[in-house]
Amino acid sequence: MTPPDAARSDARVLAADQGDGPRDTTRLGILAMCLTTFIFAAQDGISRHLAAEYNVLMVVMIRYWFFAAFVIAIATRKAGGLRKAAATTQPLLQAARGLILVFEVNIMILAFVFLGLVEAHAIFACYPLIIAALSGPILGERVGWRRWTAIGIGFVGILVILQPGVAMFSPAALIALASATLFALYGLLTRYAARRDTAATSFFWTGTVGAAALTVIGIWQWEPMTAPDWAWMAILCVTASIGHWLLIKTYELAEASAVQPFAYLQLVFASIIGVTLFGETVRTNVAIGTGIVVCAGIFTLWRDGRARKRRGGNRP
Structure with missing residues (x-):
């Protein structure tokens, strides 16, 4: 789950601003999400192939150039x-989001190289x-005992994957865990920013700040x-542009609670690619x-969706 793909949380907010799709389009929305996850995988x-051959900063920089062009378009x-999209009362927060995302992308791609797609995605889940x-x-936000229980069970699953203290434990696994933590922070800041900025503004800042930051650093790694x-x-x-466009359409066709669990299919598709093409x-x-992590994650998504409906809102 790597950006510009990681900006999918912005895409979800962007689509949510346009309203939920009719219920009779939910099935089409689920199919669109399945296709989207395949594209992202x-x-x-x-990315794993290119980053193994070239500097990661350069690879991500070029991707971000096209992502920024997509956002601007x-x-x-x-x-x-553009004037309305860039308008914000919290520029430091928006810039911080963009920079955190850039950092997370590079770390996750490094995890692909050192750990492989299968285990990197398993931890990132x-x-x-x-x-x-x-x-x-x-x-x-209030986190009830049910979600805390699911969180605890999920992290037991992470320990099963990492096997700390076992001879086969790979320190590279911590790279994927750091990426997941950074992406979680990015997602939370996106929710926080959405309290005062439109989704279009957050989406714009995500792409442009990331492209600018990477150009300053990555151009020297050409x-x-x-x-x-x-x-x-x-x-x-x-x-990347097709995937983001399709993701936006997904959330226009169906409610997030209906399609979000199918986002875990990216883990399945990435694992198939890792095994068949990279010999993992x-x-x-x-x-x-x-399996433990995914079940716990789907439960927390379900509880989160119910909590939002009780509060009378659907915004992430």
């Missing part, structure tokens, strides 16, 4: 254009649990790229731990 596989099509745990101190890898990079950038293996403890 394929992007992770391409969306902004220009809306009423008020815990981010909804981290969001649930931190939503109290950061957002002031390396010559072979023609075949430029082709892969082009596919990566184009599908699915260890028994990873499969068991992932």
